[in-house]
Amino acid sequence: MKLDTNTINKIAKLARIKLSEEEAKDLLKDMNSILDWVEQLNEVNTDSIEPLANISSSILPQRKDESRDVNSSDEILQNSPDKLEGYFAVPKVVE
Amino acid sequence: MEFKSISHLKSLLDNNKISVKEIAETYITKINEKKDLNIFIYFNEDKIHDQVKEIENLSNDKILKGIPIAVKDLFCTKNMPTTAASKILENFKPTYESFVTQKLIDQGSIFVGKTNLDEFAMGSATNTSFFGNTINPLSKNNNPLAPGGSSGGSAAAVAADLCLGATGTDTGGSIRQPASFCGVVGIKPTYGLCSRWGIAAFASSLDQAGVFSKNVTDASILLEEIAGHDQRDSTSSNVNIPSFSKNLNSDLNGKIVGIPKEYTIDGISDEINQVWEDAIKSLEKKGAKIKHITLPHTKYALPTYYIIAPAEASSNLARYDGVKYGFRAQDTKSLDDMYELTRSEGFGKEVKRRILIGTYVLSAGYYDAYYLKAQKVRKLIASDFIEVFSDCDFILTPTAPSAAFPLNEKQDDPIKMYLNDVFTVPASLAGIPGISIPYGHDKEGLPLGIQLLGKHYNEQEIFNAAFALEKDYE
Numbered sequence: 395m396k397l398d399t400n401t402i403n404k405i406a407k408l409a410r411i412k413l414s415e416e417e418a419k420d421l422l423k424d425m426n427s428i429l430d431w432v433e434q435l436n437e438v439n440t441d442s443i444e445p446l447a448n449i450s451s452s453i454l455p456q457r458k459d460e461s462r463d464v465n466s467s468d469e470i471l472q473n474s475p476d477k478l479e480g481y482f483a484v485p486k487v488v489e
Numbered sequence: 490m491e492f493k494s495i496s497h498l499k500s501l502l503d504n505n506k507i508s509v510k511e512i513a514e515t516y517i518t519k520i521n522e523k524k525d526l527n528i529f530i531y532f533n534e535d536k537i538h539d540q541v542k543e544i545e546n547l548s549n550d551k552i553l554k555g556i557p558i559a560v561k562d563l564f565c566t567k568n569m570p571t572t573a574a575s576k577i578l579e580n581f582k583p584t585y586e587s588f589v590t591q592k593l594i595d596q597g598s599i600f601v602g603k604t605n606l607d608e609f610a611m612g613s614a615t616n617t618s619f620f621g622n623t624i625n626p627l628s629k630n631n632n633p634l635a636p637g638g639s640s641g642g643s644a645a646a647v648a649a650d651l652c653l654g655a656t657g658t659d660t661g662g663s664i665r666q667p668a669s670f671c672g673v674v675g676i677k678p679t680y681g682l683c684s685r686w687g688i689a690a691f692a693s694s695l696d697q698a699g700v701f702s703k704n705v706t707d708a709s710i711l712l713e714e715i716a717g718h719d720q721r722d723s724t725s726s727n728v729n730i731p732s733f734s735k736n737l738n739s740d741l742n743g744k745i746v747g748i749p750k751e752y753t754i755d756g757i758s759d760e761i762n763q764v765w766e767d768a769i770k771s772l773e774k775k776g777a778k779i780k781h782i783t784l785p786h787t788k789y790a791l792p793t794y795y796i797i798a799p800a801e802a803s804s805n806l807a808r809y810d811g812v813k814y815g816f817r818a819q820d821t822k823s824l825d826d827m828y829e830l831t832r833s834e835g836f837g838k839e840v841k842r843r844i845l846i847g848t849y850v851l852s853a854g855y856y857d858a859y860y861l862k863a864q865k866v867r868k869l870i871a872s873d874f875i876e877v878f879s880d881c882d883f884i885l886t887p888t889a890p891s892a893a894f895p896l897n898e899k900q901d902d903p904i905k906m907y908l909n910d911v912f913t914v915p916a917s918l919a920g921i922p923g924i925s926i927p928y929g930h931d932k933e934g935l936p937l938g939i940q941l942l943g944k945h946y947n948e949q950e951i952f953n954a955a956f957a958l959e960k961d962y963e
Contacts, residue, residue: 401849405848405849409848410810410825410828410829411829411833411844412833421841425842425846427904428904429846431792431795431904435789435793436862437789438865438866440862440869448694449871449919450680453726454723470813474812474813475814475816476817485823485824
């Protein structure tokens with residue numbers, strides 16, 4: 395058992411996902427079994443092995459850093475669940 | 490009316506035997522007849538008729554003029570909403586077109602609709618979608634089967650003859666496995682061959698676009714259209730894209746085929762091993778030489794994948810916060826409360842599970858033990874492939890460990906579900922291209938797929954071998 399309910403709730407807070415008690419219980423079981431299962435990677439000796447992040451990094455071209463004038467703010471704002479005078483609106487942050 | 494291939498339909502159109510409008514109407518009828526399979530998240534007849542008016546005016550030089558294409562609902566499309574099969578993107582209208590779909594539009598294809606998938610492409614049965622399961626069109630009687638996943642809607646759309654091609658994405662097998670389950674061709678090209686611009690991100694170091702089709706030639710036509718360099722995706726490769734379809738060559742004389750011993754695993758049915766054996770014999774008969782190879786780190790591919798993919802997903806899915814687009818929870822007390830409730834109500838169970846695993850393996854004190862360790866093992870898995878490719882031309886394996894399974898089969902063990910990807914994940918981690926083609930059936934008559942894997946940027950080699958093997962079933 396790697397995780398307990400406290401750790402699950404702490405991770406959920408970090409990920410900004412609210413969990414019900416029931417959900418936390420279910421996830422605890424699943425995540426512990428997944429974490430036990432991935433533990434087998436410790437059998438592999440990876441001393442002096444470079445981590446692989448991107449398989450194509452060796453041949454990627456660079457582009458010029460040029461600005462482009464794309465103004466689609468009206469279109470973008472249309473997707474927002476709440477907007478006010480050209481801004482995204484969120485619940486009040488300061489009293 | 491059934492059109493057997495892209496070139497068949499295109500020649501009818503070029504010879505004025507059929508019009509773009511008639512093609513559209515034919516496919517609208519077909520889709521309406523198959524609505525109970527729940528293949529499409531978005532299907533709107535008016536949107537199809539609007540496209541017809543534009544496409545009619547295009548020159549017949551356009552390679553895909555009038556060709557009906559279904560689009561996985563993970564690709565942003567300007568004229569159709571994009572949901573990633575998630576409640577959190579309900580009503581999202583992209584302000585831009587994905588690179589891949591723009592290329593298909595430029596060549597005159599008709600988008601018939603947006604297909605169902607596992608939520609954010611996380612799944613292997615198209616059963617984590619907010620919009621319900623898709624039913625495999627090959628299901629018989631009262632036993633609905635899963636189409637595989639995550640691109641299950643796209644594979645099912647081709648299998649049910651609701652289009653002649655479909656786009657998919659493959660992170661750990663999401664094109665190849667559903668292709669196998671639905672009895673169609675599916676190719677995941679080399680990582681970086683197609684731009685990821687405009688595809689809702691799942692695991693960015695693994696995500697790659699590809700296609701489904703009825704046959705190998707059509708897959709080669711579609712792939713050469715959607716491949717190519719794009720400045721807006723920093724991992725998009727600037728390589729020359731050959732004309733895969735013109736170069737198709739079924740002559741396998743002297744080719745060396747690698748058969749990895751690690752792909753013979755416990756619990757795989759004899760039928761799957763038999764199909765593999767049949768394909769090996771056929772390749773030998775066609776002049777290829779069989780070489781038994783070893784990819785020693787294969788057994789670590791799945792656990793490596795299930796660290797890397799959730800880690801990258803947890804980072805990519807941080808953007809769904811209810812502020813700029815998509816769903817937002819109501820009646821929230823504070824900004825944090827709004828984030829937490831939006832994400833709690835907006836994401837489904839599997840997505841939450843993966844975000845939390847990813848958050849954990851990236852969190853302070855655990856990064857080195859999990860994520861960095863997985864990236865190092867990934868390097869060993871990729872090196873295994875590079876080594877064997879120094880003396881073989883391509884690798885042949887089964888695509889999936891089973892035929893399509895029943896939809897209502899209980900999937901309460903996540904690890905058992907993850908085993909669906911056992912044959913497809915290693916190639917994803919290595920970034921090499923893989924194609925699945927239907928090759929034989931199980932005793933229930935369900936299709937089984939075999940997978941061909943090639944060197945980086947050598948899609949032509951696996952297209953050719955697939956083209957040769959396909960002839961066994963013509």
